[in-house]
Amino acid sequence: MLIESVDVLVSSPGRNFVTLRITTDDGLTGLGDATLNGRELAVAVYLSEHVVPLLVGRDAANIEDTWQYLYRGAYWRRGPVTMAAIAAVDTALWDIMAKAAKMPLYQLLGGRSRTGLLTYGHASGVDLPELFDSIREHLDEGYRAIRVQTGIPGLPSVYGVAHSSNAATGTGSGTDSRYDYEPARRGALPVEETWDTRAYLRHIPGVFEAVRSEFGPELTLLHDAHHRLTPIQAAKLGKSLEPYDLFWLEDVTPAENQSALRRVREHTTTPLAIGEVFNTIWDYRELFEEQLIDYVRSPVTHAGGITGLRRIFDFASIYQIKSGAHGPTDVSPVGLSAAIHLGIAIPNFGIQEYMQHSPATHEVFRTTYKFEGGMLAPSDAPGLGIEYDDEAAAGHPYERAYLPVNRLLDGTVHDW
Numbered sequence: 001m002l003i004e005s006v007d008v009l010v011s012s013p014g015r016n017f018v019t020l021r022i023t024t025d026d027g028l029t030g031l032g033d034a035t036l037n038g039r040e041l042a043v044a045v046y047l048s049e050h051v052v053p054l055l056v057g058r059d060a061a062n063i064e065d066t067w068q069y070l071y072r073g074a075y076w077r078r079g080p081v082t083m084a085a086i087a088a089v090d091t092a093l094w095d096i097m098a099k100a101a102k103m104p105l106y107q108l109l110g111g112r113s114r115t116g117l118l119t120y121g122h123a124s125g126v127d128l129p130e131l132f133d134s135i136r137e138h139l140d141e142g143y144r145a146i147r148v149q150t151g152i153p154g155l156p157s158v159y160g161v162a163h164s165s166n167a168a169t170g171t172g173s174g175t176d177s178r179y180d181y182e183p184a185r186r187g188a189l190p191v192e193e194t195w196d197t198r199a200y201l202r203h204i205p206g207v208f209e210a211v212r213s214e215f216g217p218e219l220t221l222l223h224d225a226h227h228r229l230t231p232i233q234a235a236k237l238g239k240s241l242e243p244y245d246l247f248w249l250e251d252v253t254p255a256e257n258q259s260a261l262r263r264v265r266e267h268t269t270t271p272l273a274i275g276e277v278f279n280t281i282w283d284y285r286e287l288f289e290e291q292l293i294d295y296v297r298s299p300v301t302h303a304g305g306i307t308g309l310r311r312i313f314d315f316a317s318i319y320q321i322k323s324g325a326h327g328p329t330d331v332s333p334v335g336l337s338a339a340i341h342l343g344i345a346i347p348n349f350g351i352q353e354y355m356q357h358s359p360a361t362h363e364v365f366r367t368t369y370k371f372e373g374g375m376l377a378p379s380d381a382p383g384l385g386i387e388y389d390d391e392a393a394a395g396h397p398y399e400r401a402y403l404p405v406n407r408l409l410d411g412t413v414h415d416w
C-alpha cells in the first residue's frame, strides 16, 4: 500500500486549522492534525516543502519507520513545528491502517481499556456569580470535571476567562458565550494582556473556597496557571489550594525549566500537570524519573502523533503518572479523535480536556465521536472516524491570527 498523494489543507472554520490528508494507491485516505496555534503556516510550509516530497511512494504500512525517518533523518530534531508535522503524518498513517483493517483505530492500539474518557470543560467568569453560572451550565451539559478560571480584581482581562464578545464575533455559536472557542482572544495583531502575580495569588484561593462551598466536595476541579509563576510562587499557590482538593494544578512554571517543579513538589501535595507545549519524550525524562508531576498534558497533535504520544504515556505509566491530554479548540477534531482512540486504549488514562469545537468547525470536520454524561467515546467507524469536507472548507479561508502577548503592569513582557 503505497502513498500516492498528500494534501496540506489549511482552513479557518471558526479558527485556523492545518490538516494533512494522505491518499494511498488503493484509494484509502487518512487525516492528521498539524495545527499550531498562531504559527499555522510554518507547519503547513514545513509539510509541503520538506515532508510531502519524502512521503510519496513510501509504504503506508511502515508507520514506525516513517516516524523515525522524519525525526532522526532530518538531523534537526524536536521543536513544535517539526513535531506537529510528524504528528500529522503519523496520525494519518494510523487512520489509513485502521481503515485498511476495517477497524476503529483504538482496536489496532490494543482495544478498549474503558468505556469512555472522563473529560473536563472550561468554566470561567469575570466574577464569582458569572463563574457559578458557567459551572452550572457545564454541569447541565453533563461535565463531571471542571477547570475553573476567573477574572482578577485590578486586571482588565485574564487568559482563559470567556469574553462575552465571542458571541458577537461569530467565533462562538452566536447565541452564547459559555464556550470560549477562542480562549486566547486572537486577532490580526496580538492582543496585549496585563498580569500581576501577587494579585492573582491573593485572589485564587478565595475563588476555590467559594466554589467548594457552593458546589460541595465531590466535584472534580482543575486550574491552569499558564506558566506564569516562579517556583516559589507556584509552591505557595499549590499549598494554598490544598484544602480545596484539586484534581490538578496545571502549568505552574515556564516549560523550559523542568527542574523548577522539584521546588514546587517539595512544598505541596496538590497534583501537578504540565506539557501542553512540550513536544517529545525527552521533555518529560526528568519529570518522570523524579516523579515530579502527576499528569501529562501533551496532545497527539504536538507530540509526534499516536506513535510519539503513546511512547510518552508508556514511559509515564511506570511511574504511576497518567494522561491528561490537551484538548482546546486549537486541537482540531482530527487531533481530538486521535486522542480519544489513544485514551480509550492506554492503561494509564487520567482525564481528557474537552472544550467543544464551534458549529463552524463541525461543518468542515464531520465527527463520529460521542459526548455523553461528561464522557467522550470513539465510534466504531473504521480509522479515526473523521471526514474532512473540502467544499465546506473552501468557504473558510485562512486568516492570520495571533495568541496574545502578556505584560506586567509596568510593561515588561511576561510568560504567557
Ligand code: GCO
Residues within 6 Å of the ligand: 037, 183, 184, 224, 226, 276, 326, 327, 328, 329, 330, 353
Ligand atoms: C489549555 C490551554 C489553552 C492554550 C491554547 C494555546 O489548557 O487548554 O492552556 O487554552 O492556551 O491551546 O494554543
Ligand code: MG
Residues within 6 Å of the ligand: 224, 226, 250, 251, 276
Ligand atoms: Mg493549559
